[in-house]
Amino acid sequence: MTGSQPIRWATTAELTIVTPEGVLFRLPLAGPASRLYAMLLDITIVLGTVNGVGLLVYWIFAKAPGFGVMVITLGEFAIGFAYGALLEGFWNGQTIGKRLFHLRVIDQAGLPLRIEQAWVRNLMRVFDALPFAYLVGGISALSNPLMQRFGDRVAGTLVVRQTPLVAPGEESWTRQKYNSFMDYPTIAMKLRRAATPELASLIQDALRRRTELAAYARREIYRELATYLQSEISPFPDELVEMLSDEQYLINAAGVLFGDQQLSRVHG
């Protein structure tokens, strides 16, 4: 580990790390809902395990039920704490619930969490769970830009989203043979200049999720996006727009936003 510490800052959605070498990257923070679902799944797993083991213990200690109760009481208690601490400590910051919901606990400097951090954040659950249903921990997470419950604050950890990513391939709109918007380079350039990364990302997502959206929702979303672009960002001529469906309008707009060479060719 290098001597200097990384710089970090956070919004409610992401943590930004600037490494000692000056490299900047962002990590998306996990929201309270996904953390809650993962926790509920983990609780189900723990209770299932404890009850399964309990039945086995009762069977083994059938003639000495007191010892059975002793083993179950202590086993349940130990598994409750050790489940999270051991899995997170030895399994890349993930419990089974976190893995299924694509969440991961990391050190707040962007590095993997250490075993002692895993123990600290899990032992602190006795406080975060107060007075019931993790109210203290929940309020702490919601009031903190890093979404940390008290256990995370003490351990110096946070939970990030870790959806599997692959290198983005070529998109269909970059392969368009003809894009009628390119015939209007001034307006197309205006669209490129005015479109924020968020808007571009929204258009990209809307087109990519075409098959996932219900027909009605797709029509509405495409209509709203196309209307917004046409009225607020880049007013292409009415005679052109009238011939296009909202979906084609967005495909053309994405072609303008993400297809570099074609526009430069028009300019050239």
Added chain:
Amino acid sequence: MILDLERFQTQARPRWSNLESLLAALEGRPGHRLNPVEAEQLQELYAQAAADLNRVTHGALAPELRQYLERLVARAYTELHFVPPTRSELWQPRRWLRIFTLFPETFRRQSRYFALAVLITVLGCALGGLAVRYDPASVDVLLPADYLRNPEQRVHEEEQGKNQDLHSTQSEAAFSAQLIRHNIEVAMLAAALGVTFGIGTALLLFENGVLLGAVAVRYTQQGFGLFMTAWLLPHGVFEIPSILIAGQAGFYLARVLLRRREDRDARQSMREWLVLIAGMAMMLVWAGMMEAFFSQHHAPVLPYGFKVAVGGAELALLTVYLLLIGRRMTDAKAHTTVPSENK
């Protein structure tokens, strides 16, 4: 848009794939350190990916590509900057057994917080005791449970063996587990309440002290001082100090949080807190077993003198353990290293 994304991706994709393959290989063997060739290769690919990320961030509207590169850079950053414990470090039994010496060493190193816990508990005891002694009306408030308010009936029942059905080994085992679990939960809460800058820890210790003082005075007033001593001492000599150690851990945590920015070794601080909790939990396991299997037996089955003597012997052993174990090792270290701030 400045960057020709298509050409840029075509050119850069091979080096991203190389970095991905190298990272997959390294992540597949956790606990192993990088060899010099791998380190050099990783450093080079990391620098290139970081530069690519910079170009995409400032020169293109490509949120997905940016996300992908950020993930790649974050993974490479982890491999370069994080030194994981090796498997042999993790699975050495001797390393885990060190807890038995680490605990008393840590206890002594952070003894000022133990002293604070003792002080607050003693203040609580004094208040509880004085209230019961001089204000009989306070008894109902401080000792809501009937068996605490009216010890005579309880002592009579215990000595007559009316709770004999509870004294089978079976029920004692179940009872001990419940005690261990409950006590560890309460003690861990005291340690975790350090996050309230120690205020919660102090309140919990004080409340515990008030109850202890009130019970002690009430039983003594009614002439059951010996019964109570014999009843509480065999497990109390471990249970009460472990609650105090939980308080010590709570105050220590408060100090760590208050001085986090100046703390140069946060990992060590965290370990100290964990060691105190582990030691406290071990003590409570013993206390729970003693309470269930030994303390609940009264005269004539177990003479009170014998029970008090057992309690005294336990206390002496605990004192020796906490004050002396690991001392030679610590002294030797103190001669060879710079003394720590807390010494």
